[in-house]
Amino acid sequence: MRPFQVYDTRTGTVRPFVPRNPPRVGMFVCGLTPYAEAHAGHGRVAVVYDAVARAVRRWGYRLFYVQNVTNVDDKVIDRARELNRDPLELSEHHFRAWLTAVEQLEVRSVNLYPFATDYVPEIVEQVEELVRRGLAYVADGDVYYEVAKFPRYGELSGQRVEALRPGARVQVDPKKRAPEDFVIWKSAKPGEPTWPSPWGPGRPGWHVEDTAITGRLLGPQYDLHGGGTDLKFPHHEAEVALGEGASGRSPLVGYWLHLGMLEMRGEKMAKSVGNVVSLEAAIRIAGPEALRFFYLNAHYRSPLVFDPDRSLAEARQSLTTLGAPYLRLREELGRDGLARPGRELPPDLARAATAMPEQLDGLLANDFATREAIAALFGWSRTLGEWTAKFDTLSGTALATLGAPYRWAAEVLGLFPERSLPRPTADLSSLVRVALDARARARARNDFAEADRLRDALAAAGVVLEDDAGATRWRWRGAEGNP
RNA sequence: GCCGAGGUGGCAGAAUGGUUAAUGCGACGGACUGCAGAUCCGUUUCCUGGGGGUUCGAUUCCCCCCCUCGGCUCCA
Structure with missing residues (x-):
């Protein structure tokens, strides 16, 4: 204990x-x-x-x-x-x-x-x-x-x-x-x-x-x-x-x-004031992951300002930033699995990743300072920032090691639930790849009208594209908890 | 009036008797892009409600005041 x-x-x-x-x-x-x-x-x-x-x-x-x-x-x-x-x-x-x-x-x-x-x-x-x-x-x-x-x-x-x-x-x-x-x-x-x-x-x-x-x-x-x-x-x-x-x-x-109480722009949230945002509405607006993040992004004893025009959008953006490297990790691992060959981690980075969960426990053990733990997790995401472009060169075990702090966050803070994983539907993925090939050819001949048409059509089907150096990544919309 | 919790940058929000007071959002600049977005990198030096006190040093400890929120006996 x-x-x-x-x-x-x-x-x-x-x-x-x-x-x-x-x-x-x-x-x-x-x-x-x-x-x-x-x-x-x-x-x-x-x-x-x-x-x-x-x-x-x-x-x-x-x-x-x-x-x-x-x-x-x-x-x-x-x-x-x-x-x-x-x-x-x-x-x-x-x-x-x-x-x-x-x-x-x-x-x-x-x-x-x-x-x-x-x-x-x-x-x-x-x-x-x-x-x-x-x-x-x-x-x-x-x-x-x-x-x-x-x-x-x-x-x-x-x-x-x-x-x-x-x-x-x-x-x-x-x-x-x-x-x-x-x-x-x-x-x-x-x-x-x-x-x-x-x-x-x-x-x-x-x-x-x-x-x-x-x-x-x-x-x-x-x-x-x-x-x-x-x-x-x-x-x-x-x-x-x-x-x-x-x-x-x-x-x-x-x-x-x-x-602590949730405060609506300096007033208490109360039916009599007419400023109540229902839980169901907050979940719908923010997405459940971002709303959960919002609650945990402050010390539990402190009052927390809830501005419906800002708080939820801010929480969503913050959570996206926080989880971006983890999303990449899970994409790579979801596709290739743990056995994937590749480079191993520099020893100091591997050590840092392995030590993180214990550090996070230590922060939380001081009166459940969830905000402190989240700040440390942001630090980890920043550490991984320069690595995200190189994830495709790393071995499966190396990727899993880098994910340890996020798995801690999933277990203890309940962030990054499994349902926010990219949907691994191989048959549909091959269809998406066909469309991506067509779009790549259109772009190669500078037919951007056709390229954009394909991108919009894919977006309408729930596929989000990201053009990166040399390659186009894609994922299902909603993979980051955004319905 | 009484009890309790608070007041920290443009916003949200941590921490601490001592070099540059976290972290995020936003903003700005850059990389990458055909464009956009996402992502990454960087910048955002002048922020601790007011007044006293203790101290070599206070945002932190003590006193007074102001303000906000919650509660005052089946209450949102």
């Missing part, structure tokens, strides 16, 4: 990571409330924690990664009512769309997406335990957590209960003993999905679902908890109070990893 360090919000410091039960690591990330289309900010959550999970696994830990789905809550119910749809069906629909989107983004590391409604028995059990311990009280079919009974409340976020401004955004519920108390079980209202409970039919409050799920799947104490920084308070603070209150053990979470 490779040691690494990580910033923990609770202590406000970067600390060496020490799992509770090595090599096992439990990680929970607050997932979607699928009441509407996911937006580009949600995509950052999916991609960043995916990269975290990939790295932790690469470093030899046995990670179990859970991302919950809040498929029943006020927003889901309200929205379903507006649309005259069933709430659970509505959230199921948006969750499916979410899965489709994140799969395009190469998010492959989540072990389980538990739905809140599948954990109602665990939720009820936890609420009962809290009532039994005197930390929660029943009022008219609702159950509230009594914050005053949990002295550590506020430790995660640094909030002092007496300094809060009650009702700043949310109406204070008159049934509460204190404004800071929060509901953990809600009595049924007409037309809402409900479940039986000792306090009558009702449904879970928001915060408990997470601790009930993690209690069941990860135990009373686990290692990593992620989510947007906007959830730090009250949601994560409430999770601490619930989880530690119910189990009597502290801390609930070893390391809290909070993700």
Whole structure:
């Protein structure tokens, strides 16, 4: 297991990571409330924690990664009512769309997406335990957590209960003993999905679902908890109070990893502002590889400016530059294979290539500094710049050696997925070659009108040409992740 | 008001108590092209919100102020 360090919000410091039960690591990330289309900010959550999970696994830990789905809550119910749809069906629909989107983004590391409604028995059990311990009280079919009974409340976020401004955004519920108390079980209202409970039919409050799920799947104490920084308070603070209150053990979470917000030209991305770019649209505009690159091209804790007119185009250009040598390598290897004869690498270059993955791990092991790793990868692409013209002289093994840093990026950062490889369709390739020959002959007799006509026709068929010194290269459009 | 995260070149965005403050985008120039594109090479010396302090030295550490973003108890 490779040691690494990580910033923990609770202590406000970067600390060496020490799992509770090595090599096992439990990680929970607050997932979607699928009441509407996911937006580009949600995509950052999916991609960043995916990269975290990939790295932790690469470093030899046995990670179990859970991302919950809040498929029943006020927003889901309200929205379903507006649309005259069933709430659970509505959230199921948006969750499916979410899965489709994140799969395009190469998010492959989540072990389980538990739905809140599948954990109602665990939720009820936890609420009962809290009532039994005197930390929660029943009022008219609702159950509230009594914050005053949990002295550590506020430790995660640094909030002092007496300094809060009650009702700043949310109406204070008159049934509460204190404004800071929060509901953990809600009595049924007409037309809402409900479940039986000792306090009558009702449904879970928001915060408990997470601790009930993690209690069941990860135990009373686990290692990593992620989510947007906007959830730090009250949601994560409430999770601490619930989880530690119910189990009597502290801390609930070893390391809290909070993700910076995606900012739309200095404003938060929000439906009310009307500046939301849906995740699906961002994927369509940028291409999934470039969008993933965009998210990882900043430190996860920093806010990240998302300018729809610039960010995605810039990410796409950057990724093309970064991957250009790798694209060439894969073209050569895809055609001739590893056994291809040719020159071997100068020893220092071979050594540099072999050493890169370890260096990249080292950079990432410092609080998941994906941006640092990407900068180093750009350095590698620049090193290969002068070699790209000579790739056709190198042996297959030499080419594979040069590709090591990119394979690291594919494994850990999820860049350069296999699907962006040139399509190896030999029969079509021979047809393309026929057209290229015709075009070469046209050019030889200076018939450029005919040459351009052939080039345009090939382009229309998805074949991109590059005239280079002496030779014309071609590849399928989309090979660089450009649909 | 309180809590938290931030403020770095035209833009995005790293890092650091100390020679030229990464990297990318953009821009400009060049190579290659019939042209275009892609690719490659080079240039882009005057960039760390403001004011104090500590220090031989501060962008980094401390204090005050300004600004932005997130949160303030079922919230986008």
